[in-house]
Amino acid sequence: MKPDQKFFDIFSIVIGVLVAITFGIYILADSMSEKTQGVYTKETEEYRSQMAERIKPVGEVNLPGADLSAPVAEAAAAVAAAPAEPKSGDVVYNxxxxxxxxxxxxxxxxIGNKDAWAPRIAQGSDVLHQHAINGFQGSTGFMPPKGGGVAFSDQEVMNAVDYMVGQSK
Ligand code: HEC
Incomplete structure (x- = not known):
């Protein structure tokens, strides 16, 4: 009987200490998160705007008389502004x-070989532009349309021609 009693005594103390530690950790973590997450995460502008975005209503009611054109006009302006300047000659060339x-x-x-370019430049820049844009089979080889860079606009290819010509005079 005696050893059993002693075992239970120690066992209860151990359990008691563990429970106390558990509560201690819980309270500590709780107060830490109050002081850190609460302040530095949930209250920041970024967190709040993201949350507002997530919980915003799927649709909004347009009241009669409300100006509906504004967002459309804004979007159109953004699209119009997007394809900005054509790329410059050296960018396309490189x-x-x-x-x-x-x-x-x-x-x-x-590029820079004046002897090779002189007779070509003599044809005039319109011919060079056309040959570069549409492709050209000459006596020395085949120049593919736009050099294979079909994503470049005609203007961009012409810029590249002017750049190469400028470097080869
Ligand atoms: C795959 C190789 C290749 C690429 C890439 C290439 N070219 Fe050419 N290009 C040639 C060859 C080959 C010729 C010479 C054709 C001939 O005269 O026989 C040539 C010739 C030219 C000429 C002279 C045309 C004439 O009438 O004499 C111009 C201008 C020219 N290329 C511009 C360009 C431009 C601008 C680019 C880039 C957008 C470009 N090339 C990319 C191969 C290329």
Whole structure:
């Protein structure tokens, strides 16, 4: 009987201490989160605007007479403003033309090679523009339309031609 009693005494004390520690940790964590999360997360402008975004209503009522054109006009203005300036000649040149024209691969006249460019420049810039945009089979090789960079606009390809010509006079 005696050893049993002693075991229960110690066991109860151990359980009691564990329960006390559990509560201690709970209270500590609770007060910590009050002081940190509550202040630094939930009260920040960012958190609040994200929350407002998440819980906003799916639809809004347009009252008669309300001006509905504003958001549409704003969106249209944004779209119109988006495709800004055409890319400059050196950007387009370095983006695609340099692949062949930097060193003169496959019969391409190398940029800066005045001898190779002189007779081409003599054709006039309209011809050079057309050949660059539409492609051109000449005596030294094949120039693919827009050098293969079909995503570039005609104006951008013309800028690149002018850039190459400027570097090769
Ligand atoms: C795949 C290689 C290649 C790429 C990329 C390339 N070219 Fe060419 N290009 C050529 C070749 C080859 C010729 C020479 C064709 C001939 O005269 O036989 C040429 C010739 C030209 C000419 C001279 C045309 C003429 O009438 O003499 C111009 C201008 C030109 N390229 C512009 C460009 C521009 C601008 C780009 C970039 C948008 C570009 N090329 C990208 C291969 C290329």
């Amino acid at each position: 983006g695609i033309c340099a692949a062949c024209h930097a060193t003169g691969i496959a019969g391409a006249p190398a």
